[in-house]
Amino acid sequence: KAGVTQTPRYLIKTRGQQVTLSCSPISGHRSVSWYQQTPGQGLQFLFEYFSETQRNKGNFPGRFSGRQFSNSRSEMNVSTLELGDSALYLCASSGGQALQYFGPGTRLTVL
């Protein structure tokens, strides 16, 4: 099976802009979770989507949002970018029981 894919792999944006990241899960997996990884805070859970519904949400401001499509592909959006949003954004795919497989990530740099 193909693994989790994320696009784009690298992004450079300026403060105030918005960005959309995309994730394609492993075939057959209906759950997609998003995480933010920074040197200071480590890996932090953003939200989880299952069958097009947000099932879980972490402690991030409303500028961070997501959605899932009927084919399980997911997108996350960050509006009004801040310098502190610079991070590696990771998508994880799950078939159940908390067992998650991660994609390579999208490295976002906010200038």
Added chain:
Amino acid sequence: QKEVEQDPGPLSVPEGAIVSLNCTYSNSAFQYFMWYRQYSRKGPELLMYTYSSGNKEDGRFTAQVDKSSKYISLFIRDSQPSDSATYLCAMSERAAGNKLTFGGGTRVLVKP
């Protein structure tokens, strides 16, 4: 205090040695326990997955979970330079869907 604590290292060992990693946690509701390996600028790779307490072995890797002590361990036997990476523990509550709570990661260096 963080829910999951993990020594950041670095942990430096000679090739062939046993690498011993551990995490402590405070949330007694955690039921699923995982270890991930992450190379620089890559996504985390799942190494071991355990439900509830007990031991699990897979090749050179052994994972142990002691829920009474809120303590999990990962042992890597016959370590290789290719095992040099950051190792992350992760945990999840049964009722929390697929929300994982991670430790901060331990950087491991295996010297030839």
